[in-house]
Each structure stands twice: as structure tokens, then as C-alpha cells.
Amino acid sequence: MSNSPDAWWRSAVIYQVYIRSFADGNGDGIGDIAGLRSRLPYLADLGIDAIWINPWYPSPLADGGYDVADYRDIHPAYGTLDEARRLITEAHELGLRVILDIVPNHTSDQHAWFRQALAAGPGSPERNRYIFRDGRGEDGSLPPNDWHAAFGGPTWTRIDDGQWYLHLFAPEQPDLNWDNPQVRAEFEAILRFWFDLGVDGFRIDVAHGMVKDPALPDLGLSEFSVLALEGQEDHPHWDREDIHTIFRSWRAIADSYPDPRVFVAEAHVRPGRLADYLRDDELHTAFNFDFLKCPLEADQLRKVIDRSITDLAVLGAPATWVLSNHDETRHVTRYGRAYTGVTAPMRDEGHPSDRALGTRRARAATLLMLALPGGAYIYQGEELGLYEVDDLPEEALQDPTWERSGHTVRGRDGCRVPLPWTGDTPPFGFGPQGSTPWLPQPEDWKSHTAEANQADPTSMLHLYRTALHLRRTLPDLTSKELCWIDSPNGTLLFQRGTGLLCALNLSDQPIPLPHGCRPLLASEPLGNDGTLPPDTAVWLHRA
Known part of the structure; x- marks a missing residue:
């Protein structure tokens, strides 16, 4: 599994x-x-x-x-x-x-679906795959709400027939409507297409932004904010609860393969919320x-x-x-x-x-x-x-x-x-x-x-190669536990497994290394007196 x-x-x-x-x-x-x-x-x-x-x-x-x-x-x-x-x-x-x-949050404006949406007109099934709205004001010349785009400027663009479409990023990236069953079915099919080709998993772009409040309420912000407002539990376009239904369906597809596929989420969320994306029946990592x-x-x-x-x-x-x-x-x-x-x-x-x-x-x-x-x-x-x-x-x-x-x-x-x-x-x-x-x-x-x-x-390069080789071959680095050990201010010292220590000195003075330990790999040369210099880390084996 x-x-x-x-x-x-x-x-x-x-x-x-x-x-x-x-x-x-x-x-x-x-x-x-x-x-x-x-x-x-x-x-x-x-x-x-x-x-x-x-x-x-x-x-x-x-x-x-x-x-x-x-x-x-x-x-x-x-x-x-x-x-x-x-x-x-x-x-x-x-x-x-x-x-x-x-x-999955958006397509290109050159995607066949978006071209069809522009051609089909207001109220059409094709346009419903995206988020189109009439504008505000007597002549509809004002954007549907006050949201701001990640790359600067407004998050709405008006087209020739007078409607506006939503794009949390660039105008060339219209947001999909994830309340539309066609959108959900299409991406499930896309996952299967690549999994069938042998791909082992997906990194999910903007995993926290796919679902929007259909009411599209104003935010009252003067600029774009990548995170939910402090203390705001119901942000209209970030980290909405309905996103988890989508990821449960994706996880079922991934688990249906003999060698199950995996997902990693790009999810900018408030502290404590990331774990919600990693429940047993949702995504694997973030x-x-x-x-x-x-x-x-x-x-x-x-x-x-x-x-x-x-x-x-x-x-x-x-x-x-x-x-x-x-x-x-x-x-x-x-x-x-x-x-x-x-x-x-x-x-x-x-x-x-x-x-x-x-x-x-x-x-x-x-x-x-x-x-x-x-x-x-x-x-x-x-x-x-x-x-x-x-x-x-x-x-x-x-x-x-x-x-x-x-x-x-x-x-x-x-x-x-x-x-x-x-x-x-x-x-x-x-x-x-x-x-x-x-x-x-x-x-x-x-x-x-x-x-x-x-x-x-x-x-x-040699530091990375050596560290990655040790990471694969040292049993202590395969353990799940991390145990902190008291160390001077400005430093970190912890143990993995039964015999591997990692020491990091971010103070402005050299510090003595723990007694009875043999250096395995250091980021910089250690002091001649056996000390750990500033801005240096070392892996140690405890005898």
C-alpha cells in the first residue's frame, strides 16, 4: 500500500x-x-x-x-x-x-476549453467550465469583486461581450470552475493518462486554491495575499474545505495502480491546516x-x-x-x-x-x-x-x-x-x-x-553526494525519531536512531563537540581543537 x-x-x-x-x-x-x-x-x-x-x-x-x-x-x-x-x-x-x-487551478487562455468558452457566450456549458461573471455597476464595467492577482493588477479581465473571467494569476491563466463535474472528470482522466505511461506521481500546483466560494465576496484587501487572512476561517479562494473531496477522488485513482502513485501538494495555508491535506485518504506529502x-x-x-x-x-x-x-x-x-x-x-x-x-x-x-x-x-x-x-x-x-x-x-x-x-x-x-x-x-x-x-x-557537489550516500546507508537515518539534546545558545543538536548526531552552530563562536563522537561529515573543516566553527554543521557517530 x-x-x-x-x-x-x-x-x-x-x-x-x-x-x-x-x-x-x-x-x-x-x-x-x-x-x-x-x-x-x-x-x-x-x-x-x-x-x-x-x-x-x-x-x-x-x-x-x-x-x-x-x-x-x-x-x-x-x-x-x-x-x-x-x-x-x-x-x-x-x-x-x-x-x-x-x-489544476487554471489553464492557458489558449486551451481548447477556454477558446470554446469565449465562442459559446454567456450562460453556456462551455463557459461554465471557467468562472465567468457579469460586472458590477450600471453598465457592468466594474469587476465582479475586489480580488487582486498574484502577479500584480486585478484578478478579472473583461472580454468583448461584456462578461469578466477570473484569473488568480495572469490574464493568460483563466481559473477553472471546480464545481463543474466536467472539470473534475477531465482531471481524473489526465491523471490516469500519465499514470498509465508510467509516471510515479504528481506535484500539485496551487493545491490550496482550486475551489472558490461561488458567491465571490469582496476581500477588502489593497493587494494580493497568498495566505488566508489572519484569523479568517472562510477565505473565499484559499484553503476551502471542498478541496478535500477532490483530493480524496485523486487518491483513490493513485491507489488503484499495482505500484501506487503519489502526490505532493504545493499548499500555502495557515499554521495547523497543512495536515488536513495529508489524511490517509488524501495526499501523501506537502x-x-x-x-x-x-x-x-x-x-x-x-x-x-x-x-x-x-x-x-x-x-x-x-x-x-x-x-x-x-x-x-x-x-x-x-x-x-x-x-x-x-x-x-x-x-x-x-x-x-x-x-x-x-x-x-x-x-x-x-x-x-x-x-x-x-x-x-x-x-x-x-x-x-x-x-x-x-x-x-x-x-x-x-x-x-x-x-x-x-x-x-x-x-x-x-x-x-x-x-x-x-x-x-x-x-x-x-x-x-x-x-x-x-x-x-x-x-x-x-x-x-x-x-x-x-x-x-x-x-x-561532493558534500551532497556524500550526504546522500550516508543517508541511504546509515540505519540511524532511516529511523523516524528525532531527539533533541541540550546545546549552547545559537546551536542545534539532535540524535537520530541510536548513534547518529547532527550538530549545527549558528552562533558567532566555536563550540565543543560532544565527547565520544566520531565525525562522519562536516559542512566545513572542524577546528584543530575539535570544535565546531560558526555557520557549520556536522554529522557525528556516537561510539
Whole structure:
């Protein structure tokens, strides 16, 4: 059964592939399936359990592929369905499972359904698949309510016949009406299509936003809010109770396969609500955004870790840890910035980052994350020590936030720059020499290529490979328990199993290591006197 105590996904390390930026197989500057297939041995050697591929479906790419025009095909720039089948087969042969992204909150405005809705007119069954409403005011010229879109601007767009359609994100991403049985049946069929091709699971985009209050009441906010209002139990478009009926039907489909498929939710919800998505008959795991957004401070980290494990333990669900992804500033850059308040700045280009400090802290955070019970996600390039490219030329920016904010918010392109693989000059092996990647790579990434990392035994890549190998082979790291041990202020110390300790020093002074312990892996060299330096983590074996 997929919810058995030893199910693979409970402790899996899953590598996120932003396919457009992973590897370019044909030299057009865009990552593709051919490039990904050529790098599968690298991923297998890294020691991961699965890959998660960001949307690879046909799309106008108004939002990096999260505006899907056809859920049962491959974008021509990435390859073909036959290539996708071969990728899945080859990944399985290397012991890697394959997870896809599904985007159920909205489609592209180029999806056949939306084109049919525009043509059919008000009140039609075709239009009922989406959320169309008449406007307010005597002539209907005012939006149906006061909601704001995630990428800036209003969340309603008016069409030629006078009606408005809802889009929580860009106008090119009209929201589906999940009260419509056709919508529910269509996505169940889409799940089966890919599961039948051998896909092992799905990451669910905006899992908390699919269901809306049909009354569409005003929110009274001056700008977009990704989370429910503090204390508001009945938000009109986030985290509504009816969403769980949908996920129960999806879980039944996943469990109907001989090797049950799995789901991971992208769900931004209020504290204590995430567990509702992980009940036995719903989803399997969910990203831990509290951990990603937590400042690298010992007391804050311990609170987030304890809360995450405790909230999910009631359901027997594992925590799923993550440090970076395609929507957030890379953590090498985040951890090199000064913190303000209790949360880390996610996209704060106005604050400089100390790259050496950020790298040191990122190495320590990696050992912390991989020592915690549960699963973990690695975002492509973090194993190479890549940092946020926050000085991309304005003419290169493609994130919809850039345009929708009136060129005031640069958006997420800085964490999506194509990977450097080999060589001393761009494209650094991302594609054939002479090809031009879709986003420019920094010249100094020559010291961050996979090739350069491989040649340096102290590199970030070697740290990840060693940690992932130990995670697979040390029995203590397969236990579910975490036991905190008293340690000085600004530090964390905990035990896994019967003999493995993880120590993290985030204070400004070296600290002594526990007596009778042998170091297994440290994020930085230990002190000659056997102390743990600041901004350093170590795994220890207790004799």
C-alpha cells in the first residue's frame, strides 16, 4: 500500500528539474527531454530517489509553462510523447522515479476549453467550465469583486461581450470552475493518462486554491495575499474545505495502480491546516514552506522543525523539507543577507548578499535538512552551489511579474538561469558550444560547473553526494525519531536512531563537540581543537 510505513516516498530525496533550464540537447538554447535524458546518469550518481519535472506540456509560456494548453502532450520545444516515454523508462532503469507537475487551478487562455468558452457566450456549458461573471455597476464595467492577482493588477479581465473571467494569476491563466463535474472528470482522466505511461506521481500546483466560494465576496484587501487572512476561517479562494473531496477522488485513482502513485501538494495555508491535506485518504506529502522561509536561526529552526513533525505525526505523515525552488530566491543568496524580523527575505534585491557567508550557511543547512526525518527536495543547481542571478539585464526578464508590476518587481528569473555543466565560458555545456541559453549565465559560473565541482573534493557537489550516500546507508537515518539534546545558545543538536548526531552552530563562536563522537561529515573543516566553527554543521557517530 502507498501509505505503508516503509513506502519509498516517506523518506525520498527528490530532485526538481526545471526542464527549460536543465540541459539543452538540440542547441536551441532551451532545455529539453533529450538534454535531461543525457544527464540521467549524473542524477542517479548524485544519490537521489526521484525527479520532479516542472510543466513540460504545450504552452504559450506566459508563466513558464504553468499556463497549460494541452495536458496530454509535450511542448514541441521540449520533445515528444515518445521521448517522454523513453525518459520514464530510462529513469526507472536507473532506479529513479518520475514525478510530473499538474496545474489544476487554471489553464492557458489558449486551451481548447477556454477558446470554446469565449465562442459559446454567456450562460453556456462551455463557459461554465471557467468562472465567468457579469460586472458590477450600471453598465457592468466594474469587476465582479475586489480580488487582486498574484502577479500584480486585478484578478478579472473583461472580454468583448461584456462578461469578466477570473484569473488568480495572469490574464493568460483563466481559473477553472471546480464545481463543474466536467472539470473534475477531465482531471481524473489526465491523471490516469500519465499514470498509465508510467509516471510515479504528481506535484500539485496551487493545491490550496482550486475551489472558490461561488458567491465571490469582496476581500477588502489593497493587494494580493497568498495566505488566508489572519484569523479568517472562510477565505473565499484559499484553503476551502471542498478541496478535500477532490483530493480524496485523486487518491483513490493513485491507489488503484499495482505500484501506487503519489502526490505532493504545493499548499500555502495557515499554521495547523497543512495536515488536513495529508489524511490517509488524501495526499501523501506537502512542501514545508515554513522551513524554506525560516531564517537560519537556531531557535526559529527548532520551532519550525518541532511544529512540522508534531502536526503531521498525528496523521502518521512525514514532513517534506525544502530549501529552494523555482519560485524562491536561491538559498545561497538568501542566507548571505541580513535578516529583518522573523522571516527571511525571499526576493529582496535591494539588500546585498555576502556570497561566501551564504555558501557556508547553505552547506550547513543542507546537512541539517538531510539529517531530519522525512523526505527532502533538492532544486537543480543547489548541489553546485549556485546563487541567485539578481543582475539579469532587464531585456532578458520573462517572468510575468516583471510586466504586471510595471517593471518594479524583477520576478523569479534569477533562480531559473540555465545550469552550468562544463567549460570556462557560456553556455558551460548547457547546450552545444556556440548556442545561446534562453537566460544569460554569469561568467563566473565557470567555478560552479558540475565539472569544476567534480574536480574539487571539498565542493558543494561532493558534500551532497556524500550526504546522500550516508543517508541511504546509515540505519540511524532511516529511523523516524528525532531527539533533541541540550546545546549552547545559537546551536542545534539532535540524535537520530541510536548513534547518529547532527550538530549545527549558528552562533558567532566555536563550540565543543560532544565527547565520544566520531565525525562522519562536516559542512566545513572542524577546528584543530575539535570544535565546531560558526555557520557549520556536522554529522557525528556516537561510539
